[in-house]
Amino acid sequence: MGKSGEMVDGTIYSPSLGFDWNYSAYCPYLDGEASISTLPVVYLLHGATGNHRxxxxxxxxPEFLDECMELGECRKCVVIFVDGFNSFYLNSRCFQMETAVIEDLIPTLEARLELKPTRDKRFIGGLSMGGYGASNLALRYPEYFSKVMALSPAVWYSMTPSTVTYEWHVFRDQNDVFDHELWNRQHPSASLASYQSKNLPVSFLVMTGGMDDAVSISEVKRFVTDLQAYTEVDVHYLDDGDHSWPFWEYGTYYAFKHFF
Structure with a gap:
């Protein structure tokens, strides 16, 4: 296997965030006169406490994609790894992350890398917090995205002090009290009606595990039920799946082979 793609690390200045913003991008090996501008683009969002690497x-x-593409088991695409901090990929009192992704990151990087995807070739995916963020961004901006991969998405319908991210700043009010109304308003399911009104179908791949002790499979199943009333969902419930890197590795590889 000698046809390796290129990993690019860089920064853009984000007016919405007010600082330089790291990203990584995978650009596949191209034969002959093939043009990168015609390739699909996949934006990937990390989980809580993570980063774009x-x-x-x-x-x-990247190594998996090199082999998968050379064997013809997945199609060539550009993959952009987004650094979302602990923002849930939302606009909040601390970060304007939702605006930054849509108005700063996407247009800047697609121009810099000479990418020209139409919405049917622009996809988004993520794990845990990133699955929440990918779902939210696609439902709010279906004019940008046509497919979503959500692995173990952090789509709790009720938050309690025992929830992993309950203490985080994103959903707290000015008195540092968790704002349940804000959580409900920001939940991906809250965007389904407005998504439907735009008449721009987005397909979902949702995968979670029965042994997930961070986001209960019952919460994800409820989200899937909500989604299925509005759009097509490819659902995978794995009895022995948990909230872990091996599970997300399996899910991500599956998505590139069978979904994106």
Whole structure:
């Protein structure tokens, strides 16, 4: 296997965030006169406490893509790894992350890398918090994305002090009290009605495990039920799956082979 793609690490200045913003990108090996501008683009979002390098270091996604593409088992695409901090990929009192992704990251990187995807070739995916973020962004901006991969998405319908991210700043009010109304308003399911009104179908791949002790499979099943009332969902419930890197590795590889 000698046809390796190129990993690019860089920064853009984000007016929405007010600082330089790291990213990584995987650009596949291209034969002859093939043009990168015609390729699909996949935006990948990490989980809580992670960063944009997680999926290139925890399970070596670039090496998998090199082999998968050379064998013809998945189609060539550009993959952009987004650094979302602990933002849930939302606009909040601390970060304007949702705006930054849509208005800063996507247009800047697609121009810099000479990418020209139409919405049917622009996809988004993530794990845990990133699965929440990918779902939210696609439902709010279906004019940008046509497919979503959500692995172990952090789509709790009720938050309690025992929930992993309950203490985080994103959903707290000015008195540092968890704002349940804000959580409900920001939940991906809250965007389904407005998504439907745009008449731009987005397909979902949702995968979670029965042994997930961070986001209960019952919460994800409820989200899937909500989604299925509005759009097509490819659902995978794995009895022995948990909230872990080996599970997300399996899910990500599956998505590139069978979904993206």
């Amino acid at each position: 997680n999926m290139t270091e925890r399970f070596l996604l």
